[in-house]
Amino acid sequence: MTAVTIPGLDQAPTTHQRLLSWVREVAELTTPDQVVWADGSEEEWARLTAKLVEAGTFVPLKQKPNSFWCASDPSDVARVEERTFICSQKPDDAGPTNNWMHPDEMKAIMTELYRGCMRGRTMYVIPFCMGPLDDPNPKLGVEITDSEYVVVSMKVMTRMGTPVLDKLGEDADFVPCLHSVGMPLEPGQQDVPWPCNETKYITHFPEERLIWSFGSGYGGNALLGKKCYSLRIASVMARDEGWLAEHMLILKLISPENKVYYIAAAFPSACGKTNLAMLEPTIPGWKVETLGDDIAWLRFGEDGRLYAVNPENGFFGVAPGTNWKTNPNAMRTIERGNSVFTNVALTDDGDIWWEGMEGRPEHLTSWKKRDWTPEDGEAGEPSSHPNSRYCTPMAQCPVLAPEWDDPKGVPISAIFFGGRRATTIPLVTESRDWQHGVFMGATLSSEKTAAAAGKVGVVRRDPMAMLPFIGYHAGDYFQHWIDVGKSADATKLPKIFYVNWFRRGEDGRFLWPGFGENSRVLKWAIERIEGKAAATETPIGHVPTAEELDLDGVDGSMADIRAALEVNLDEWRAEIPLIEEWFEKIGDKLPTSLRDELEALKQRLG
């Protein structure tokens, strides 16, 4: 067979044979008009953002340097968990929490979808690295995509381009990530600003370390270095290699005595990771610096402690609710420009706005590209989609920890698990030991948010905030967490805490003021580790009373705070059947140690 000629295909700036043959194979299948190797340069950013402006995908912002407003197709606004698959050889390796299809069957379906799917478009090849580039053992990937939006976003979110190609060298290992928006163009056919396909597949082949995505341009479905690689595939690598790939922020807490502590925290999507990562403490003398807001890779250091690295290079943060009071550091980060805003509102003077931001614009262009006035808001039509996002470089964050780019990572003192629960779960609970902490994580529950398609508000179990991201059987994942604890020196393991910023009063108000006030909980946790703070033993773990927390000058009523801290035994007894049902769903692979924890909890609840 004669080789197909596609402009650019033979101008590859690499001699990496496996990469070259994969790129050729994909180009021959998807038949793009040309192939472009992304180099990550400023020139490339300028060229692609100009192209996106011309296509009507981007509107340049007048009020923020080198920044763009973007509205997606109204049907393509969030991760699609129903369409996300773990295609292991055996269904039992995907487990009860993942959709599964046999890899051969999935590949057959998707190969037909991919056939000719890049017609009329440019195919970009993006070499990228998750984690610092000078890691002696860098985690590399290559994303092929037909979306300029993806190339531009990957420049913000990952280390990518020529320096990564150098790391790939002749034969370095990499995770192939194939993405298409799934909308080929016939000759002369006018493109749309946000091409996508009604049919969507977000698929992972864990044994092969391979990712195929089709039909969506939205972040979590299309920026394949993020959830697909750094969580679903990396969690499988982590299981095999004895580490943890987690949906966690990483922050640095500095005490008034200048002691430094690193904390990692797992909350489900849209439950406060970015906000906690950048928090401005309300307690005098304490400082927070940021290392990551969404993903942490935790590996043992030579000293036996767990060290966290953030594999990402940017923030892909929830816009609504972000303002100068709740998250001033996110506001300062985006002020510096070089950002993409998707599905927020556009102001008449060329800036962005969203629900919860300061000001009350009289007129906006909504994320649906319609005229919008405050009356529309009052009628229940928000100007911005609840899952609208800013995509902005981490390096611009004013409270970035200087060591954020250190491939060694930072030693973690505490792990927080948290969810969004209107009842039952107190503000903070300290686990009794690692196994009990794993039980807390494994039974974590949260109300569903707008970060994934589906009904918002329904309580579901979201173990370790990883329900949509565990790349294998959830029971095996729990066992892996237990084993990680067993393999370590218990005195060096992080202490595990369970938090809930979202408990509500009868009228629906939040009982705890949250945001910067969460520093009071961080302080308590660290002082527990130091043996300096008091706590009260309860059937669910150690919980502070209002007197045991530093509440000096807190912005909230003491009655509410007491209610936020309350361990309500009746509510907990009502929780037990839900946990049992969840464990039932996990089935035979549920570690017996977690069954034991449940039995012990039942005993203590009486």
Ligand SMILES: Nc1nc2c(ncn2[C@@H]2O[C@H](COP(=O)(O)OP(=O)(O)OP(=O)(O)O)[C@@H](O)[C@H]2O)c(=O)[nH]1
């Ligand atoms: N009441 C209350 N709301 C909070 C708090 N922290 C964050 N939020 C709100 O929760 C929403 C999501 O917060 P984020 O920090 O963006 O959540 P995330 O976990 O980073 O989300 P993903 O990027 O989807 O993984 C925003 O609307 C915040 O304003 C808090 O302490 N209290």
Ligand SMILES: O=C([O-])CC(=O)C(=O)O
């Ligand atoms: O992946 C995304 O689209 C955004 C995100 O951080 C999440 O949903 O947790």
Ligand SMILES: [Mn+2]
């Ligand atoms: Mn997330």
